[in-house]
Amino acid sequence: MNIPEYIDSGILESYALGAVSDQERREVQCLSAIYPEVRQELDKLTLALENYALLHSTEPPPDLQDRIRNRLTMGAPAQPTTNDEPAADKGAKVVPLHREVPTFQVAWVAAAAVGLVLIAFAYFLINQLKTKQAYADELAQTNSRIQTEVGQLKQQQQYNTQLISLLQTPGVETVRLAKANPAGAQADLIVYWNKADKQVTLQVESLPALPADKQYQLWALVGGKPVDAGVFSTDRQQLQRTARTIAAAEAFAVTIEKVGGSPTPTLSTLLAMGKVG
Amino acid sequence: MPLTQKIATYCAVVPLFVTTHSVKQPLFLVPESQLLQKLAKRDEQAFQWLYDQYAYVLYGVVLVIVEKPNTAAQVVEDVFVAAWADFDTYVPRQGSFLTWLLNRARLAAHASINQQEADQLPGNSKDSTEVDNLMADEHRILLHKLYFCGQTADQLAASIQLPPQKLRRLLQATLQELKHVFSR
Numbered sequence: 005m006n007i008p009e010y011i012d013s014g015i016l017e018s019y020a021l022g023a024v025s026d027q028e029r030r031e032v033q034c035l036s037a038i039y040p041e042v043r044q045e046l047d048k049l050t051l052a053l054e055n056y057a058l059l060h061s062t063e064p065p066p067d068l069q070d071r072i073r074n075r076l077t078m079g080a081p082a083q084p085t086t087n088d089e090p091a092a093d094k095g096a097k098v099v100p101l102h103r104e105v106p107t108f109q110v111a112w113v114a115a116a117a118v119g120l121v122l123i124a125f126a127y128f129l130i131n132q133l134k135t136k137q138a139y140a141d142e143l144a145q146t147n148s149r150i151q152t153e154v155g156q157l158k159q160q161q162q163y164n165t166q167l168i169s170l171l172q173t174p175g176v177e178t179v180r181l182a183k184a185n186p187a188g189a190q191a192d193l194i195v196y197w198n199k200a201d202k203q204v205t206l207q208v209e210s211l212p213a214l215p216a217d218k219q220y221q222l223w224a225l226v227g228g229k230p231v232d233a234g235v236f237s238t239d240r241q242q243l244q245r246t247a248r249t250i251a252a253a254e255a256f257a258v259t260i261e262k263v264g265g266s267p268t269p270t271l272s273t274l275l276a277m278g279k280v281g
Numbered sequence: 282m283p284l285t286q287k288i289a290t291y292c293a294v295v296p297l298f299v300t301t302h303s304v305k306q307p308l309f310l311v312p313e314s315q316l317l318q319k320l321a322k323r324d325e326q327a328f329q330w331l332y333d334q335y336a337y338v339l340y341g342v343v344l345v346i347v348e349k350p351n352t353a354a355q356v357v358e359d360v361f362v363a364a365w366a367d368f369d370t371y372v373p374r375q376g377s378f379l380t381w382l383l384n385r386a387r388l389a390a391h392a393s394i395n396q397q398e399a400d401q402l403p404g405n406s407k408d409s410t411e412v413d414n415l416m417a418d419e420h421r422i423l424l425h426k427l428y429f430c431g432q433t434a435d436q437l438a439a440s441i442q443l444p445p446q447k448l449r450r451l452l453q454a455t456l457q458e459l460k461h462v463f464s465r
Contacts, residue, residue, distance in 0.1 A: 014453030023434030
């Protein structure tokens with residue numbers, strides 16, 4: 005069936021005005037149930053007629069409402085079985101209309117709330133992360149500083165332990181050397197001479213720095229003759245044991261020589277001296 | 282009168298350009314769907330809503346038909362009582378509740394007056410002034426006769442001497458115009 009043509013035929017208008025035969029009425033009812041377009045057009049026509057009727061609205065007599073109410077039986081009808089189907093029909097049509105919109109809105113509001121909470125939580129986490137990172141950096145710095153300090157302390161400790169064990173050894177002679185020339189540079193060092201095993205250990209307290217091609221050399225004076233007692237550096241951090249053994253000595257002296265040492269001392273560079281005993 | 286005609290012509294022509302608009306829903310406080318739910322329970326509030334929303338229009342339409350306020354009130358009273366009792370026979374699929382009530386009221390009103398009085402009705406004299414200005418005269422009178430005077434299509438065809446097919450076209454034009462009037 006051609007529906008647009010049917011709608012255009014004028015039968016719907018006649019139906020809405022009640023001007024159709026019984027057969028035509030059944031036909032319109034049947035088709036409007038099947039085709040939404042027919043239903044829609046019919047609804048528009050009846051709406052127009054309702055609006056037309058509403059234009060004629062008039063105020064009824066004031067006592068009409070009470071007259072009607074007095075004749076009505078209130079409360080649900082006694083036989084619910086007969087209207088089960090239409091009631092269900094109505095329910096199915098009405099309930100969604102009133103539920104749909106709020107549910108939709110509630111879902112949106114809930115989604116938005118969840119989104120906000122997530123954003124706030126993420127912001128909180130990022131802040132936490134930044135704080136922790138700064139804290140970790142600080143800790144790493146402190147850690148390396150402490151490690152350096154511990155290293156220094158260990159060295160110091162080793163130095164002290166060596167010194168104590170040296171001093172506790174019986175027969176070790178302590179010889180303090182001071183600058184030989186009153187006008188010369190400041191020079192302080194201590195020589196620990198172990199007479200038993202002939203070892204010489206040096207503790208530098210203060211010596212001028214040397215150019216790269218020069219080195220300090222220690223001499224033991226035996227019977228007025230200088231004996232090579234080994235070269236050493238200006239390192240103040242540790243005790244230095246010289247490479248030579250000294251069997252006898254009356255005094256110790258320090259000169260500046262070329263790297264590696266000289267067989268005889270250069271007396272002009274005599275820097276410090278100290279007598280044994 | 283020339284003014285009325287001008288407006289009528291205007292209304293007959295202009296709606297051709299607004300055919301896609303849908304018809305305005307009548308404005309009521311309570312949507313029909315809610316009212317129907319209430320009515321199924323038949324409680325006091327259901328009656329209050331029913332009366333507040335539809336008493337004026339039913340009384341107005343019945344009054345146009347029967348002309349006498351006393352008779353109109355009696356008819357409306359009977360229509361309300363009957364609708365209250367028959368509510369379960371209303372099928373939403375077959376049209377709106379207001380149309381159902383209006384059709385019952387019109388039938389009851391026509392039944393309450395006898396045929397001679399109906400024939401004596403002067404046609405358009407009792408029509409609302411608003412409608413006067415809304416539609417072409419020919420259509421307005423036709424609509425009034427069908428809606429308020431209880432004339433059947435056959436009676437109408439005979440009285441204005443038109444073949445049924447032409448009458449149907451006329452009705453179509455009338456109702457389409459009415460539809461457009463309320464689309465604006």
